[in-house]
Amino acid sequence: MTIKNTATAKYEGLGKKGKGSVSTGSGAFSEQPYGFQTRFEDKKGTNPEEQIAAAHASCFTMALSLGLAKQGLSNGTLQTKATVELEKDGEGFTISKSLLMLDATIAGISREKFESAAQEAKKNCPISKLLNCEIGLEINSFTSMS
Numbered sequence: 001m002t003i004k005n006t007a008t009a010k011y012e013g014l015g016k017k018g019k020g021s022v023s024t025g026s027g028a029f030s031e032q033p034y035g036f037q038t039r040f041e042d043k044k045g046t047n048p049e050e051q052i053a054a055a056h057a058s059c060f061t062m063a064l065s066l067g068l069a070k071q072g073l074s075n076g077t078l079q080t081k082a083t084v085e086l087e088k089d090g091e092g093f094t095i096s097k098s099l100l101m102l103d104a105t106i107a108g109i110s111r112e113k114f115e116s117a118a119q120e121a122k123k124n125c126p127i128s129k130l131l132n133c134e135i136g137l138e139i140n141s142f143t144s145m146s
Helices: 036-040 048-070 111-124 126-130
Strands: 007-012 019-024 032-034 076-089 092-107 134-145
Touching: 032 036, 048 076, 048 092, 048 111, 048 126, 092 111, 111 126, 111 134
Parallel strands: 092 134
Antiparallel strands: 007 019, 019 032, 076 092
């Protein structure tokens, strides 16, 4: 089975003064502004690293949810924040790290089994497999519900 998804990016003008927009094929976001200013100067809009962070957080969280469901669990909440680090690398830049920070409340599982499931999801979600950088996981909170 192959699933294909698309996104388009347009950039008008060149270099730091250029302005871009990015859209997803699904229409989840359309013509969102991006450019040098949104990437390096905190101007309102998006940037590729933010989009990777969103993709990694959502992919990991879904993978963990599916893994827990395979264990017969059905009651709980997962919330993940991903922080993607962009660092100077010679004349260019590289994504050096994606840190997943997880808060969870799950019924019917021990912390040890939960941590194992979270590590498995971190290792095997498709976005983790795509990234060629350090991927960290911090479980900020875990509550086992009775």
